[in-house]
Amino acid sequence: MNPKLMVWVSVLLSAVAQIFLKHGLNQVKSSRAGAAPASLLSLILGVAGQVWIWLWAACFAVATGLWLLGVQLLDLSYAFPLLSIGYILVNLLSMIFFRERVDGMRWVAVCIISGGVLLIASS
Amino acid sequence: MPNSAVNTIEKRQETAPVAAAESSFALLQSILGRWWVAFSLSVLCVVSGHLMIKAGLNHAASAHGIETLTARLLHIALQPQVVIGLAVYLFGTVCWMVAVSQKEISFLYPLSSINYVIVTLASAALLSESITSRRAGGIALIVVGSALLNRRSRTT
Numbered sequence: 001m002n003p004k005l006m007v008w009v010s011v012l013l014s015a016v017a018q019i020f021l022k023h024g025l026n027q028v029k030s031s032r033a034g035a036a037p038a039s040l041l042s043l044i045l046g047v048a049g050q051v052w053i054w055l056w057a058a059c060f061a062v063a064t065g066l067w068l069l070g071v072q073l074l075d076l077s078y079a080f081p082l083l084s085i086g087y088i089l090v091n092l093l094s095m096i097f098f099r100e101r102v103d104g105m106r107w108v109a110v111c112i113i114s115g116g117v118l119l120i121a122s123s
Numbered sequence: 124m125p126n127s128a129v130n131t132i133e134k135r136q137e138t139a140p141v142a143a144a145e146s147s148f149a150l151l152q153s154i155l156g157r158w159w160v161a162f163s164l165s166v167l168c169v170v171s172g173h174l175m176i177k178a179g180l181n182h183a184a185s186a187h188g189i190e191t192l193t194a195r196l197l198h199i200a201l202q203p204q205v206v207i208g209l210a211v212y213l214f215g216t217v218c219w220m221v222a223v224s225q226k227e228i229s230f231l232y233p234l235s236s237i238n239y240v241i242v243t244l245a246s247a248a249l250l251s252e253s254i255t256s257r258r259a260g261g262i263a264l265i266v267v268g269s270a271l272l273n274r275r276s277r278t279t
Contacts, residue, residue, distance in 0.1 A: 001192070064209070065196050065200070068176070068196065068199050068200055068205065069192070069195065069196055069199070071176070071177060071180055072180040072181075072183065072184055072199055073184075075246065075250075075252040075253075076173065076174070076177040076250060076252065077242065077243045077246040077252045077254055077258055078258070080173060080238075080239065080242045080243070080246075081239045081242075081243070081258070081262055081265060083239075084265045084268075084269065087232075087268075087269060087272060091272070106271075106272060108271060109268045109269070109270075109272040110268070110272070111268075112264050112265075112267055112268035112271065113265050113268030113269060113272070114268075115261075115264050115268075116260075116261040116262065116263070116264030116267075116268060117261065117265070118261075119257045119258070119260050119261035120257065120258050120262070122257060123255045123257035123258045123261070
């Protein structure tokens, strides 16, 4: 597998993982709303019972492995700035899945960051 | 600290998982004190963590005769520098969360793009990578873009 592809997949996976984590924690929060104060153990069990949390953990593990494999063969000054794709993707995914509003200024910002990422990707 | 008093009041009204998470967070908050301490520590740990990981990976690259992907991953993931680098980076992420809990994210996000600048400069200085004008320009755009990203939330 091409190292550049590994790093790109890693960055995209970790952005998606953040969405899974946020959704999973939201689910835990809403399922426990109004319940009696829980112990740390029951909290951990609640979190561990969420499919979304497991999805997050899986994505996180794969993303870290791909990052290590890819970055070994690439410059850090190429790979690290690509992490800012996370800003863009989390923005877009939050808009789609959490119905957050994205105004004009954010779109401008997303375009500027994408431009920066493209410049680095072409270096 | 007035901050912790507010936390205790809010905690009673929150749901239990949030309360438990907040109490462990409150401990870190009291250790790390002000937002800029947590933020500076997060920058320091994220940057040095990634540099250590890369230094460990460069070191491992000299090992020959490893064929399969899994074997290669195991080989590099067990490098001491990589393991320590990952731990330092994770701690930096926790510090970032503590900073975010003390100060608006719209203020911290643009500041955190300093990570890209420092990592790039340090890669040139410590890992002898070459910073092309495209890379420098790309990072400048990322810094400007992230400064604009959360401007709306400052006014609401």
